Amino acid sequence: MGTVELERLTLYYGKVLAVDDLSLRIEDKELCVLLGPTGCGKTSTLRMIAGLETPYAGKVFLDGKVINSLYPGDRDVAMVFQDYALYPHMTVSRQFAFPLKAKKISAQEIGQRVKEIADFLQVSDLLDRYPSELSAGQQQRVAMGRALIRKPKVFLMDEPLGQLDARMRVQMRASLKRMQRELGITTIYVTHDQVEAQSLGDKIVIMKLGVIQQVGTPEEIYNKPANLLVAGFIGMPSMNFLDCSLHREDGKLRLQNDHFGFILTPSLAQKVNNIPLQRALILGIRPEHIRLSPQDEPDAVSAEVYVVESHGNEYVVSLNLSDNVIKVRRDRKKLGFKPQVGQTVWAKFLQDRIHLFDKETEVCLV
Amino acid sequence: MNPKPQKKDGLKLASIGLEEVCLEYSGKEVLKNVNFSVEDKELCALVGPSGCGKSLVLRIIAGLVKPTSGNVYIDGQLANNVPPGERDIAMVFQSFALYPYMTVRENWAFPLRASKLPQEQVDARIKAMAEFLKMDPLLDRLPRQLSGGQQQRAALGRALVRRPRLFLMDEPLGSQDAKKRIEIGTGLKKLQMDLGITTVLVTNDQIEAQRLGDKVAVMDLSTLQQVGSPEEVYEKPVNLFVARFIGSPAINLFDCTLNREDEQLYLSHSHFQVPLPPDLAASVEARVQGDVVVLGVRSEHIRVTLDEQPDSTPAQIYVFEPQSNEILIDLKVGDLVVRVREDREDLGFQPQLDQKAFLTFDKEFMHVFDKATELRIN
Numbered sequence: 001m002g003t004v005e006l007e008r009l010t011l012y013y014g015k016v017l018a019v020d021d022l023s024l025r026i027e028d029k030e031l032c033v034l035l036g037p038t039g040c041g042k043t044s045t046l047r048m049i050a051g052l053e054t055p056y057a058g059k060v061f062l063d064g065k066v067i068n069s070l071y072p073g074d075r076d077v078a079m080v081f082q083d084y085a086l087y088p089h090m091t092v093s094r095q096f097a098f099p100l101k102a103k104k105i106s107a108q109e110i111g112q113r114v115k116e117i118a119d120f121l122q123v124s125d126l127l128d129r130y131p132s133e134l135s136a137g138q139q140q141r142v143a144m145g146r147a148l149i150r151k152p153k154v155f156l157m158d159e160p161l162g163q164l165d166a167r168m169r170v171q172m173r174a175s176l177k178r179m180q181r182e183l184g185i186t187t188i189y190v191t192h193d194q195v196e197a198q199s200l201g202d203k204i205v206i207m208k209l210g211v212i213q214q215v216g217t218p219e220e221i222y223n224k225p226a227n228l229l230v231a232g233f234i235g236m237p238s239m240n241f242l243d244c245s246l247h248r249e250d251g252k253l254r255l256q257n258d259h260f261g262f263i264l265t266p267s268l269a270q271k272v273n274n275i276p277l278q279r280a281l282i283l284g285i286r287p288e289h290i291r292l293s294p295q296d297e298p299d300a301v302s303a304e305v306y307v308v309e310s311h312g313n314e315y316v317v318s319l320n321l322s323d324n325v326i327k328v329r330r331d332r333k334k335l336g337f338k339p340q341v342g343q344t345v346w347a348k349f350l351q352d353r354i355h356l357f358d359k360e361t362e363v364c365l366v
Numbered sequence: 367m368n369p370k371p372q373k374k375d376g377l378k379l380a381s382i383g384l385e386e387v388c389l390e391y392s393g394k395e396v397l398k399n400v401n402f403s404v405e406d407k408e409l410c411a412l413v414g415p416s417g418c419g420k421s422l423v424l425r426i427i428a429g430l431v432k433p434t435s436g437n438v439y440i441d442g443q444l445a446n447n448v449p450p451g452e453r454d455i456a457m458v459f460q461s462f463a464l465y466p467y468m469t470v471r472e473n474w475a476f477p478l479r480a481s482k483l484p485q486e487q488v489d490a491r492i493k494a495m496a497e498f499l500k501m502d503p504l505l506d507r508l509p510r511q512l513s514g515g516q517q518q519r520a521a522l523g524r525a526l527v528r529r530p531r532l533f534l535m536d537e538p539l540g541s542q543d544a545k546k547r548i549e550i551g552t553g554l555k556k557l558q559m560d561l562g563i564t565t566v567l568v569t570n571d572q573i574e575a576q577r578l579g580d581k582v583a584v585m586d587l588s589t590l591q592q593v594g595s596p597e598e599v600y601e602k603p604v605n606l607f608v609a610r611f612i613g614s615p616a617i618n619l620f621d622c623t624l625n626r627e628d629e630q631l632y633l634s635h636s637h638f639q640v641p642l643p644p645d646l647a648a649s650v651e652a653r654v655q656g657d658v659v660v661l662g663v664r665s666e667h668i669r670v671t672l673d674e675q676p677d678s679t680p681a682q683i684y685v686f687e688p689q690s691n692e693i694l695i696d697l698k699v700g701d702l703v704v705r706v707r708e709d710r711e712d713l714g715f716q717p718q719l720d721q722k723a724f725l726t727f728d729k730e731f732m733h734v735f736d737k738a739t740e741l742r743i744n
Contacts (some may be wrong), residue, residue, distance in 0.1 A: 032532035166571070170614070174696055178685040181719050193544075199687035199694070214735070217433065218688040235690045237548075288691050309577040312613055313666055316577070318552065331666075341559060355458050 001063050002153035002186030003028050004049065009058035011044050012219070018044040019211035026203075031180050031187045033201035035194060035233075041210035042190045046156050050079050062153060064076075078147035079156040082163065084139050086131040086146070093118070093127040095146050103150075112130050117145045120179075137168050148183070155180070155187040161196065173199050194234050198222070227361040229285050231355060240290075240326040242283045243359065246275055255283060255354075259322035262299040268351045271366045280359035288331035289353035292317065293346045294337050296331060300346035305339045315339070319347060341342060380439070381406045381532065381564035382427055387436035389422055397422055398589045400436070406582070407562045409555060413569050415611070416590040424534050427566060428457050441530070456530035458521050458538045465511040470520045471505040477528045495523045498553060498720030515539040519550065526557065526646045530735045533558070533565040540575070551578055570611050576600065584608050606660060606740040609733060615665045615694065621737065624650070624657040633661050633734070637700045638679035643729050649744045650734050659743065664732035665707035669726040670695060672715055678724040686717040693717065697725060 004026040011019040019041040026032045027160065034042035045051040049060055051072035055314045059066050067075050105113075118124040121141045131139055140160060141156050147155060161169045161176075177200050186332055191197055198218040199205050206213040206229070214226040225231035230238050244257040253264045253272065264272065268277065275281070293300065303319035303326070310316075310332075317328045317339050332338075339345055357366040370595050380403035389397035397419050400568035406732040412420045423582055424436060425431040429450035438445045440453055456477075471492060478488045496502045499519045518541045525533065538554075539547045540718055555578045558565050575582050576596040584591045584599060584607075594603045600669055603609035609617050622633040622640075631647040633640045642650060650659070653721070671678070681704065688694075688710070695706045704725060717723075734743045 024666075173687050174687065177687065178719075182687075195689065198689055222688075224691055255652060286691075307552055307559075309552065309572070310600070313664070333687060 001028050002070040003061075003063055004154055004186060004188065005059075005061035005064075006045070006049070007059045007061065009045065009048055009060070010130045011041070011048060011053060012055045012056050013315050014046075018057060018210050019048070019055075022210070022212060024205060024212065024215070026186060026188060028186055029184045029191060030202045031200055032203045032205060033197040034188065034190045034207060035192070035197040035201075035215075036063050036207035037192055037233075038092070039209070040207040041160055042192075042207050042346075044210075045207075046158055046188060046190050049154070050077055050156055053073050060112070076099045076152050077154040077156055078150050078152035080143050080147050080158070080160045081241045082159040084131075084143035085162075086139060088131055091128050092123060092131055092142050092145075095131075096141055096149050098151050099146060110331060113149055117149045120148075121145045134164050136165075136174060140164065140172065142177075148185075155185045155188065157187065157189045159240050160189075160193055161191075169196070176200065195236065198234070206233060224364075225284075225355065226364055228282065228284070228357050228364075231357070231364065235286055235331060239284045239355070240324075241323070242285075242324055242326070242359075243280070244283045245281055246272060246277050248277060255281075255356075260301040262301065262349075268354060272356065275356065275365055281365070282357040282359050282362075283349075284355035284357060284364075285326075285349045285353065287316065287327040290326070290328045290330075291348045291350065292328055292330065292335060292339065293348070294343070295346065296340075297346050297348055300348040302344055305341050305343045305345060308339050308341065312352075317345075319345065321347075367500050369673065376678035380404060381408070381441060382566065383437075383439035383442075384423070385437040385439070387423075387426060387433045389419075389426065389431065389439065390434040395435070396588050397426075400590050402568045402583055402590060402593045404564055404566055406564055406739060407559075407579045408580045409558050409571060409578060410421050410583055411567050412576035412585065413572055413575035413585045414585035414591075420570075420585050423585070424457075424536055424566060424568050427532075428455055428534055429453050433680075442456070445461040455534055456528050456532075457534040458470065458525045459536050461581050464517060464520055464524070466509050469506050469508055470501065470512070470523070473509075473520060474527045477524065478615055481528065483668065490529050491529035493702075495527050498557060499523050499550070503615070515546060522550075522554070526561075526563075529561060533563045534563045535565065535567045537569055538567070539569075547574070547576075555580070575615055576612070582612075584611060586611070600741065602742070603662075603733065604684070606662075608734050609676060609735070609742075611660050613664060615707065617662045617664050617733070618668070618704050620661045620663075620702070622661050624654065624658055624659060633659065634662070637702065637722055639677075640729070640732075641677060644733075646729065646732065646734070646744055653736075653743045654734075655736055656738055658737040660735040661733060662736050662742075663727050665694070665705045667728040667731040668706045668708050669712065670697070670708055670717075671724050671726065671730070672721075674724050675726045681723055681725045683719060683721045683723055685719065697723065699725070 006022055006024045009022045011020055034045060036042050050053050060068055093114050094119055097110050100110045118127055123141050126138060161172055189200060201218060204218060204221050205215050208229055214230045221234050244255050247254045247256055253269045254261050302323045306318040306320045306325060308315055308317050314329055314331055315335060319326050353363055355366050384400050384402055387397060387400040387546040400423060414420050474492050475488055498506055501519055504516055522538055539551055541634055542643045551574060579596055582596050582599050583593045586607050592599055592608045599608055599612050618633050622635045625632040631642045681699045681700055684696045684698045686693055686695040691710055692707055693710055693713060697704050736743055
């Protein structure tokens with residue numbers, strides 16, 4: 001088993017609060033991703049689980065037992081760092097064998113496990129090489145092998161794909177995910193890359209300034225962001241944000257600001273029941289949830305085409321909506337026309353995908 | 367470099383024209399018969415893997431390297447013997463090449479002073495550039511006080527502030543992180559459009575090439591593989607290399623043989639058979655030269671269903687990766703891995719590892735290549 005429970009963890013670096021009263025539960029076999037910008041506390045949290053940092057307050061549980069007082073080496077967790085930290089003077093097979101030697105396992109068993117790990121990670125023909133003779137991708141697999149060979153209860157990874165080029169990263173993501181599933185080892189993975197987090201995580205924990213913003217599956221985080229930060233962090237191009245407020249005109253509810261306005265559909269009108277009229281709101285709508293037309297349409301907003309970028313089968317169109325730039329992403333064929341720079345187009349927001357945030361608190365209301 | 371072109375020759379009407387350009391180093395051909403043009407005000411993205419020759423093409427346009435044979439035209443005039451300094455070109459290198467003993471501001475002012483621009487205009491341009499590149503607080507720093515990414519922006523600024531006739535860039539965004547790369551890339555394109563400066567941008571990132579280029583020139587192994595709009599190189603790659611290189615996730619490729627059965631032409635693979643619709647069958651039959659072809663299908667043109675469909679192939683889910691509104695699924699068909707990209711809502715089910723499913727190819731978007739020549743057939 002490998003359940004991890006973090007109870008009210010707090011960490012200071014001098015006077016700086018890095019992790020603020022953080023509580024989180026990670027289930028057995030789960031791949032949990034800690035996601036956030038630099039300085040959000042994700043690596044600090046990982047290091048406290050590893051035992052490389054001592055919390056100021058709070059407890060770390062592994063399978064129900066508090067492990068705060070255990071040295072890293074006694075915690076039955078293994079860690080892979082961004083720069084791999086391979087022993088430069090050891091061949092791959094010795095890198096793998098080394099952690100087992102300290103555990104007084106027979107030479108025969110060590111040989112067996114090294115072979116198994118090497119086969120699993122497809123580095124069998126690299127066993128006699130030194131780290132300097134390996135590519136970045138190969139080094140990364142060796143670093144993982146060295147951690148895995150101990151059969152730890154929990155696998156901790158700190159931006160392990162950070163050193164790889166874009167192409168390799170994409171390839172390694174899928175094999176990493178598959179590998180974690182096959183091994184069934186609880187894994188806690190730190191990254192600042194939201195694409196990576198969505199790809200890998202069973203559960204994503206978004207952090208900012210030491211505080212958890214939201215915990216959810218990739219789908220939940222994408223469809224139901226808890227606040228402005230989460231909404232803007234997930235998705236590429238990121239969600240468009242527009243200041244606006246609710247008004248009632250001729251008995252109909254409208255969302256509007258100085259430059260645009262539209263009537264709410266009945267289903268959206270229902271969702272905004274509790275929101276006071278005139279309250280300062282932020283409308284959030286993802287680029288993929290906006291429909292463009294070269295002609296005027298009811299309840300569409302007119303805007304000027306600023307830039308058109310081709311992206312595989314899609315266009316990403318940047319529009320000038322008065323002082324705001326909003327982005328629209330759509331399959332070329334479905335769009336049906338090629339927007340020209342300077343052209344006026346009409347943008348319609350898919351109302352069932354509109355999010356509304358309180359401007360002051362930044363909390364998601366709809 | 368001023369006179370208007372006289373002849374009505376496509377290459378010579380363009381801003382930049384390369385005609386049968388070849389380059390040889392110590393008996394080795396490093397550029398072979400490069401022919402292409404860049405129109406006035408166009409942004410051409412020159413893209414290809416490391417070592418394909420794209421940087422050499424740029425250097426030839428700049429005049430830093432002389433072709434072994436072939437002609438370089440700039441604004442319709444033969445430019446083979448025109449020294450770089452007289453081509454009114456600004457170039458940004460990968461290595462930035464900033465004057466190390468000058469601040470960013472001085473680096474930018476230097477080329478402007480050389481063109482005798484009045485001081486207030488120099489100041490205005492520097493201010494605007496600093497705003498655009500988000501370098502306001504860095505103007506008085508020396509290059510060694512800047513990060514790699516900042517140095518790169520400083521180099522971009524120095525080139526652009528001159529408003530040159532032609533702008534050549536060799537991987538100008540390489541040092542930036544992903545987010546900045548996209549931001550600055552879009553801003554660069556917008557600036558290029560507003561200023562109307564004919565630009566050639568060299569990159570090894572095909573996503574960037576598609577995003578920024580009005581025209582994309584794909585190179586491999588010292589030859590130009592295809593020149594066309596981003597839409598063209600994506601939707602109608604002329605050969606296997608372009609098909610593989612352009613597009614992310616990469617296109618799925620299957621070796622197939624052609625089979626005829628009861629008036630119907632099939633593409634037969636060891637694990638599946640696909641009947642060809644009439645017009646596709648007609649073009650394949652007309653142009654194929656053997657009976658082994660390569661079928662290419664992009665990840666967004668394959669449907670995954672839990673139930674069998676007409677002409678579908680059984681497969682097993684190997685791994686899946688959610689991505690915003692889509693899910694990327696790798697499925698195993700025998701020992702083959704097929705990559706599929708579906709909108710989460712179109713998919714209609716939550717994928718599970720090792721789950722059995724069925725794949726259907728969208729026949730309207732199949733690409734067929736001759737296996738031997740690697741050229742597109744349809």
